Amino acid sequence: MALVYRGECKSCGTDAPVSEEGYLACRIDSGAIKCLPHPCEDLTLKELGYTFDEATRDKRLVWVTNVVCDTCGRPAKRYDAKPRESCLIYLAIVAVSYALSFTFFSMPLALFIGFILLLLLSQSYSVLERHLVRDAQRLLPKPPVCPNCPEGRYIPFRKASRKKTVCQYCGRREVVYEVWGIS
Numbered sequence: 001m002a003l004v005y006r007g008e009c010k011s012c013g014t015d016a017p018v019s020e021e022g023y024l025a026c027r028i029d030s031g032a033i034k035c036l037p038h039p040c041e042d043l044t045l046k047e048l049g050y051t052f053d054e055a056t057r058d059k060r061l062v063w064v065t066n067v068v069c070d071t072c073g074r075p076a077k078r079y080d081a082k083p084r085e086s087c088l089i090y091l092a093i094v095a096v097s098y099a100l101s102f103t104f105f106s107m108p109l110a111l112f113i114g115f116i117l118l119l120l121l122s123q124s125y126s127v128l129e130r131h132l133v134r135d136a137q138r139l140l141p142k143p144p145v146c147p148n149c150p151e152g153r154y155i156p157f158r159k160a161s162r163k164k165t166v167c168q169y170c171g172r173r174e175v176v177y178e179v180w181g182i183s
Contacts, residue, residue, distance in 0.1 A: 002020045002021040002022055002023060002038075002182070002183050003020070003021045003157075003158070003179050003181075003182060003183075004018060004019070004020050004021075004179070004180045004181045004182065004183050005018070005019055005020075005021065005157040005158075005160075005161060005177045005178065005179060005180060006018045006177065006178060006180035007160075007165070007175045007176065007177040007178075008175065008176060008178075009167040009169065009170060009172070009174050009175045010164075010174040010175075010176060011167060011170055011172040011174035012167060012169060012170040012172070012174075014167060014169045014170070016068075016073070016075075016167070016168075016175050016177065017075055018180060019066040019075065019157055020066055020183050021065070021066065021156065021157055021158055022063055022064055022065040022066060022156075023035055023036070023037075023038070023063075023064050023183075024036045024038070024041060024061065024062070024063060024064075024082065025061075025062045025063075025064050025079075026044070026045060026048055026050065026055055026060050026061060026062065027060045027061075027062055027139065027140065028048055028060075031139075033062055033064065033079065033140075033141075034048060035064070038183065056082075059081060059132075059133075059135065059136035059139075060136075061081075061082035062079050062080065062081060062082055062140060063079075063080045063081075063082045064077050064078070064079055064080075065077070065078045065079075065080065065156050066156070066157055067144065067154035067155060067156050067157070068154065068155060068157060068160050068165055068177075069146045069148070069149065069153070069154055069166070070153045070154070070155050070160075070165060070166070071146065071148075071149045071151060071153065071166060072146060072148045072149050072166055072168060072171075073165055073166040073167050073168035073175060074146055074147075074148055074168050075168075076144035076146070076154055077144065078143055078144060078154065078156075079140040079141050080137070080140075081133040081134075081136035081137040081139075081140060082133075094114075094118055096117075096121070098110070098114040098117075098118075102114070157177055160177045161176075161177040161178060161179065164176055165177065
């Protein structure tokens with residue numbers, strides 16, 4: 001479940017658009033990105049003709065992050081390929097590393113070696129996932145470039161909520177984003 005942010009300009013009083021932090025989506029055959037509303041992701045994927053496993057295997061899952069330009073306040077979307085994250089993989093890494101270490105070493109040494117194995121295996125898994133996701137990322141729309149300002153830099157709403165951003169209507173740096181709810 002993602003946080004929902006609401007912004008308000010303290011200078012002109014205008015409400016900035018209410019926006020989710022991000023959401024899961026699916027890249028369909030035409031190249032379009034279809035939102036997978038929570039908690040109905042499975043049903044929406046079924047309507048599109050996929051299962052969750054098929055969409056994951058075919059690298060169709062996309063994480064859409066709502067962002068705002070730090071220079072002019074214009075909202076946009078950033079698309080990131082969704083890696084095949086699963087807590088089961090990390091649990092398996094923990095189980096294997098500790099089983100190996102407890103088999104051959106005493107308790108304190110086994111905990112230390114198990115922890116080191118856990119770090120090494122999880123880092124290796126992360127590198128492999130980044131490599132696999134890189135191919136899927138090429139099929140997605142390019143990162144947004146602000147048409148209003150060439151030096152514009154998009155930031156996610158969770159970072160925008162920690163500072164004042166520019167109002168896209170009055171141009172002053174007076175918009176404050178706050179967590180408004182959970183979607």
